[in-house]
Amino acid sequence: MNNHEIDYKLYGDDMQFVEVELDPQETVIAEAGALMMMEDGIRMETVFGDASSGGGFMGKLMGAGKRLVTGESLFITTFTNEGYGKKHVSFASPYPGKIIPMDLSQYNGKIICQKDAFLAAAKGVSIGIEFQRKLGTGFFGGEGFIMQKLEGDGMAFVHAGGTIIQKNLQVGETLRVDTGCLVAMTADVDYDIEMVKGVKTALFGGEGLFFATLKGPGTVWIQSLPFSRLASRVFAATPQLPGNKSVGEGGIGGLFDIFNK
Known part of the structure; x- marks a missing residue:
């Protein structure tokens, strides 16, 4: 095992x-801001890059650059037990949903996930970037051209919104998913973007113009409530104008109020 074995x-x-x-001397790495609580005897340290073992300065610089490309912080936090007995550290999701524990050794050492899905992992897990093979996937994929990849043989924890379902796709089996609902997949899943057919469906269906097509074999994880969907609903219900009046309360009159301010 290259990764630390954590329970x-x-x-x-x-x-x-x-x-x-x-x-003692075991380490877990976590995304910045994920810490909830930790016991005495655990040393917290912010490191440059993805904190995977080895690499020297250039390796750390490359790791930091990869994290910057995916929109994450250049730094990551490590938590090491420097005491004599077992110690505990806890990490929380940034929004309502589920935490998915993944033993990377059971998925051929690699998982591809949304760029903001990583929460924590055993030290030694490498956090990199995964370029999609097709340009259409990058331009219209909803989650961007670049996704994260988690590589190693240890435990990793991914978080997502709402309820999570794990689907095991057979050879040739295809699943169409809203692009924002895709959380993670194994490396053997063929991932592409397909445009919604029909002008009326595209314009008035209430969904996006594109959805992801996932072709087996492989395993995929789907979330019922992407954070982007939750945020858009919260924003729409938030009062936008002075005097405790939201944009929607005034109807067309409220729309004119916007331009009069």
Whole structure:
């Protein structure tokens, strides 16, 4: 094993957090801002790059550059047990949903996921970028041309919104998914973008113009509530004008009020 072997326990249902148990000198890495609590004896350190083992300065610089491309911070946080007994550190999701524990050794050492889905992992897991093979996937994929890839043989924790379903696709089996609902997939899944057919469906269907086509064999994880969808609904319901009046309350009159301000 190249990665540290960590034990864990999930708590909660719709707003989960994961408690990681560290033996002496074991380390877990986490995204910035994911920490919920930790016991005395654990040393927290911010490191440059993705904190995977080896690489020297240039390796760390490359790791940091990869994280910057995916829209993440240049730095990542490590938590090391420097005590004599078992210690615990907990990480929480940034919004309501589920935490998905993944043993990368069971998925041929690689998982491809949304660029903001990574939460925490055992030290040694490499966090990189995955370029999609087809330009259409990049331009219209909803999650962008670049996705994250998690590589190694240890535990990794991915978070997503709402309820999560795991689908095991057989050879040649195809699943069409709203681009924002795709959380993660194994490396052997063929991923492409397909345009919604029909002008009326595209304009008035209430969905996006494109959806993802996932072709097996492989495993995919789907979320019922992407954060972008939740955020758009919250924004639409938030008062936008002075005097405790939202844009929607005034109807067309409220629309004119916008331009009069």
